[in-house]
Amino acid sequence: MRRLVLGAIGVAGALLLSGCGSSSLTVQSSSPAASIVVTGDSSTMTAIKTKIQSQLSSSETIVDGDQHSGNHVCGFSATKNGHTYQVDAYGNVPSTTCSSAQQQSFQSDLP
Numbered sequence: 001m002r003r004l005v006l007g008a009i010g011v012a013g014a015l016l017l018s019g020c021g022s023s024s025l026t027v028q029s030s031s032p033a034a035s036i037v038v039t040g041d042s043s044t045m046t047a048i049k050t051k052i053q054s055q056l057s058s059s060e061t062i063v064d065g066d067q068h069s070g071n072h073v074c075g076f077s078a079t080k081n082g083h084t085y086q087v088d089a090y091g092n093v094p095s096t097t098c099s100s101a102q103q104q105s106f107q108s109d110l111p
């Protein structure tokens with residue numbers, strides 16, 4: 001899933017930020033069958049969702065909540081400007097989806 005938006009926003013699991021609450025979104029791909037779940041504080045997830053939507057391919061959709069399918073492949077956490085994010089990849093994606101280069105790309109694109 002061409003960098004399945006990890007390159008686009010560079011971002012799942014479960015995390016909490018004190019007082020901010022947490023929210024998740026899932027980027028789903030039909031070809032290949034894969035999911036990327038991004039979890040973060042609700043105050044930044046709207047900005048992330050807007051950024052992701054503008055970069056989706058025709059085989060990708062974004063849905064609210066953790067709606068992944070497939071086995072867990074890899075995951076990572078990121079922080080920026082006092083916000084913490086968890087990103088998890090599921091399904092038919094290579095483990096390089098969570099490479100240090102992808103993590104850096106994700107982090108640089110965070111709000």
